[in-house]
Amino acid sequence: EIVLTQSPATLSLSPGERATLSCGASQSVSSSSLAWYQQKPGLAPRLLINDASSRATGIPDRFSGSGSGTDFTLTISRLEPEDSAVYYCQQYGSSPITFGQGTRLEIK
Amino acid sequence: EVQLVESGGGLVQPGGSLRLSCVASGFSFSTYWMHWVRQAPGKGPVWVSRINSDGSSVYYADSVKGRFTISRDNAQNTLYLQMNSLRAEDTAVYYCVRLNAYWGQGTLVTVSS
Secondary structure, three states: OOOEEEEOOEEEEOOOOOEEEEEEEOOOOHHHOEEEEEEOOOOOOEEEEEOOOEEOOOOOOOEEEEEEOOEEEEEEOOOOHHHOEEEEEEEOOOOOOEEOOOEEEEEO | OOEEEEEOOEEEOOOOOEEEEEEEEOOOHHHOOEEEEEEOOOOOEEEEEEEOOOOOOEEEOOOOOOOEEEEEEHHHOEEEEEEOOOOHHHOEEEEEEEOOOEEOOOEEEEEOO
8 A cells, every 4th residue: 555645744834825735645546647736624525636746627827736656745835815725735646545643734 | 516425324232234325416426436434532534445336346454354344326316335243333424435636524423332
């Protein structure tokens, strides 16, 4: 099973700043089969990025994904108050599908 | 508009059973693999099970193997999860998921005496 480790656990930034969230895999994620989700309280996770760098439909271009192999990054440029949420990475290249433990992003 | 609507959650005693349903609309349900993912309170999501498009192949997380059964009825656009021998650690919101695309709103399963 591929273990995904996200860092930092919590990130506190101001509106307009850039957020960089990391996701490290215990072994190589095949075909860059990695997704990023945003989750707000009481709601289901919302897909932001799949295939490591492809934005999902309707996701603003402030959100971008990069990386391959064992190291992946979600970057949110020009933070807005509504970006406050927990962000999860997920790999789907190997069974079982696994998720990271999440990064909580707070907007000051 | 794509919709995944789960139902069937509730409060059940340890050792009991529940059957979750997920009705899909807005896409060609019969052509997609489908998954169940759960999320315990305050924790991250955990993948539970998946089924291929015609129901001939299923796969489970080790934590539920032998206790849970995933199935589907493509004529009714419905995904199921039969959960038996429930334990306290199965308490979670259960989501019906079309991977890397759509999630339902979830249904809460609480296992407690």
